[in-house]
Amino acid sequence: MKRFVLKKYDLKYIREELIIHPLNIILLFFISTSSIIFEADLTINFHETAIPFFIISASGIAIYFLIRWIIKDRIKSAILLTAILFITLFFRDIYELLAYSGVTKLVSDYLIFVSELFFAIIIVVLILTPIIIWLYKSKRKLLKLNSYLNLLTTIFLLIEIIGLEFIEVTKVELKNKIDIKEPLDEITSKPDVYFIILDGYTGFSGLQKYWNFNNNDLKKFLNNSGFFIAENGKTIYNVTNYSIASTLNMSELNFEVDNLYAKSCYLSLANIIKKNIVVEFFNEVGYDFINLSFHDIYDTMKFYQDIYFLKSGNIYQSRTIYGHLYEIQNEINADMACINLDIFNRLKTIQNSSNGEPTFIYAHITKPHPP
Known part of the structure; x- marks a missing residue:
């Protein structure tokens, strides 16, 4: 052999x-x-x-x-x-x-x-x-x-x-993780809740102070419709994803300022927003959730693709030439005015199409502004 x-x-x-x-x-x-x-x-x-x-x-x-x-x-x-x-x-x-x-x-x-x-x-x-x-x-x-x-x-x-x-972990964390402990049987009133973000929209005082524009008509309409207006509210973060992650979890965030735009931070922010405690609480007390934002939240997909934060989406796709060309095409074709009008129209018809359950609506209106 x-x-x-x-x-x-x-x-x-x-x-x-x-x-x-x-x-x-x-x-x-x-x-x-x-x-x-x-x-x-x-x-x-x-x-x-x-x-x-x-x-x-x-x-x-x-x-x-x-x-x-x-x-x-x-x-x-x-x-x-x-x-x-x-x-x-x-x-x-x-x-x-x-x-x-x-x-x-x-x-x-x-x-x-x-x-x-x-x-x-x-x-x-x-x-x-x-x-x-x-x-x-x-x-x-x-x-x-x-x-x-x-x-x-x-x-x-x-x-x-x-x-x-x-690998060194570079992520965003909640500074204080809130645990909402509200006896569910004691909640008797369940009105529809509209959480509307006018992203990039100048506040009432700012319009009056810097542009000498009186926007009281909008303010009056919102007040008469039962909305709470955070007139002097200011975010401590200058990036939308950080602000939304903080707001929907009712907590400040821990992160290194030098890593503000790090891809890993955006991934952790997306995860924090997706599994936020506010929507979780509303789900627990029997609310339907309607997502009119560019964030994936629990089982509800984003309503539209935001052109500014597209790079923080599919991490594999965004690195390739396909992802780059897709972003360019999306930015060219994305008509934010039409998207915003569509959101406003849906806000007007949501109550009529409700199945009888109370509804929590998160609508994110993106005004033209630099990222």
């Missing part, structure tokens, strides 16, 4: 012919992106991770065979696929690097006719075109480059995996 012996030549052949760098890029993307969830001290949702992983992997395989059908070389096809995966999956990082270096500002200042959508396409074309031309014209098999990419991506992947053990 012959014994199988792996020769040195065979090892070299395997090392040069083996292709793992496209898979490494995909794994690197998911592990590095998932680390943000760990930073927020949250648990990874299997479905939210598995579905994008399946879509990206299946797309990668399809693109590989398409490229190979065109250029008839498995190594070159894999190298080009790796380049495509890197650009498309880490597009947000590339774009932010260009923004940090001042390139995007230079383009917007001197080429005002170039839209953000067109600029994103230019980035992809400028990076991929020379790679495609070089691969097409090269007569070499590029086995050493293939080995180098295998090694390089494996090293980065191992660094990312090891780094998971040293």
